[in-house]
Amino acid sequence: MTEWTWGRLFGALRAAGAASMVGCALVLGAGAAQADPAPFEPPRLVPADGSTVGVAQPVIINFPSPVADAGATENAIHISSVPEVPGKFYWITPTQLRWRPLSFWPAHTSVTVDAAGTVSTFTIGDALVATANDATHQLTVTRNGTVEKTIPMSMGMASGGHQTPNGTFYVQEKLPSVVMDSSTYGVPVNSKYGYKLTVDLAVRFDDSGDFVHSAPWSVSDQGKRNVSHGCINISPANAKWFFDTVRPGDPIIVQNSTGTYTRYDGSNDWQI
Incomplete structure (x- = not known):
């Protein structure tokens, strides 16, 4: 969804149904950090920093207001883990972006989310x-x-x-x-x-x-x-x-x- 605006995103959604909101599969840790200004205000991240959660927990990024460019927003968010796990972005609303692994997290994975400087590091518990x-x-x-x-x-x-x-x-x-x-x-x-x-x-x-x-x-x-x-x-x-x-x-x-x-x-x- 790189360079998509919200008008294009929700136009495609109306044409093809909710499934069209699903982003392409990404690999954790992929992509270099961007030097450009963040295309959004600092968000609230779930899970919270330091928490331990279950293997089905998605990453939830809550923005204080609707973002202008969905693709640029996704490109500014970096998710890394040990071990690395493939996953995908998907939008729930214009103010909430989510990411989940393609399959359940491996037990005891360590995950870091960096949303243009807003960071949360959390741990996956037992399966x-x-x-x-x-x-x-x-x-x-x-x-x-x-x-x-x-x-x-x-x-x-x-x-x-x-x-x-x-x-x-x-x-x-x-x-x-x-x-x-x-x-x-x-x-x-x-x-x-x-x-x-x-x-x-x-x-x-x-x-x-x-x-x-x-x-x-x-x-x-x-x-x-x-x-x-x-x-x-x-x-x-x-x-x-x-x-x-x-x-x-x-x-x-x-x-x-x-x-x-x-x-x-x-x-x-x-x-x-």
Whole structure:
């Protein structure tokens, strides 16, 4: 997308769909530093400097205002790692650019992001991967390829179209408790599929409100059938273990569901 302006970028997007936002594959560490002035104001980088994250964590560059030239912006950002890893840029909005490796980061990789002088150096932790298999109703957690725990679960029910979406997601945040309210997405609390309740030990993995969380009310269904409104329900004891074990960027992979995730909102990094 070198030398593209935003008009050309989003003109192509309208013509070809969201997939056209994906930049060419790049190799970490490629390109020499540029002496020209940065084509953007200092951004905020995620992950933060000094942090440790999971193997599915993308690099997120948040600009204080829309950039004028997408290609020049990408050329001014340099990502290096040990070992070197190939990856790609993609824009979520005119103020947010992301980069992810083509495959999960190798465990224990050291990464440095230099956005024209704004720098973050972070570390990848163990390869902790949670796989939710709707065919077996089990959530299997592996660490560096070895099964660490298998957890009975209940995912989104087909009734009302609440199936948990298939795909590769990742831990975005952990909340000790959160109020879940169906009216926030247009379903009245007092309707057939309405609800408003406080759930504990909630691990969010997308921007539509899907979490892995404690669900004492569905323990008898966990491992057998789907009864949730899209979240992954597990028992309080298993939720405590999961909440304490995972960190931001750890992958959560949903398999064998009939749901799909169609929003281009920053939750579908691994579907891009």
